[in-house]
Amino acid sequence: MSASASVSPSTSGSPWTPGPPSASGSATAAPTQGDLLDFVRRTAADAALIDSLPLDPEGRTWVRLEGPGGSEAWLIGWPPRTGTGWHDHADSVGAFLTARGELKEHSLAARLPTDGWKSLELTEGVDRERRLPAGRGRSFGRHHVHEVLNESPDRHAISVHAYYPPLPRIRRYSRAGSVLRLEQVERPEDWQ
Numbered sequence: 001m002s003a004s005a006s007v008s009p010s011t012s013g014s015p016w017t018p019g020p021p022s023a024s025g026s027a028t029a030a031p032t033q034g035d036l037l038d039f040v041r042r043t044a045a046d047a048a049l050i051d052s053l054p055l056d057p058e059g060r061t062w063v064r065l066e067g068p069g070g071s072e073a074w075l076i077g078w079p080p081r082t083g084t085g086w087h088d089h090a091d092s093v094g095a096f097l098t099a100r101g102e103l104k105e106h107s108l109a110a111r112l113p114t115d116g117w118k119s120l121e122l123t124e125g126v127d128r129e130r131r132l133p134a135g136r137g138r139s140f141g142r143h144h145v146h147e148v149l150n151e152s153p154d155r156h157a158i159s160v161h162a163y164y165p166p167l168p169r170i171r172r173y174s175r176a177g178s179v180l181r182l183e184q185v186e187r188p189e190d191w192q
Contacts, residue, residue: 040097040160044099044159045099059082091143093140098136101157106149
């Protein structure tokens, strides 16, 4: 298995805290969304790795993994009734897959302006919902706005995530009906 933990499990800070650079050589091609999805699929099938993640009853836990081609990868534990809130991964493409339990993703099927706005009125028909039981995942392109949830009242979920390039920033949003508001922009230096 090409995944290996590079930091200790954490419950503080951000699950996107930068870790050491990838050991991959710079001569390799940038991983595609398909490469990232293949990676999260293979990694989620590693039962020993999935079982090694300590689970906290109250907060998400995570371990940094060695992703393909210099990508940023994470193993994340989700307690019952937790979620990320609305966010995007800026200029990174990504993939994630549920290894255990079930996650739900709400996303927007619309390309938002990348900068220069604080509030947008969303049109009808842009909302998407996807249930991702164990073994199911998805990839996504740049500026993909979504929220991920573990709606189970009593079961943890565990997922594997990968992003390329490593996350340059995360934009966090609030949503009230059809109004999406940019609330915060986080950069790697904010996560240290």
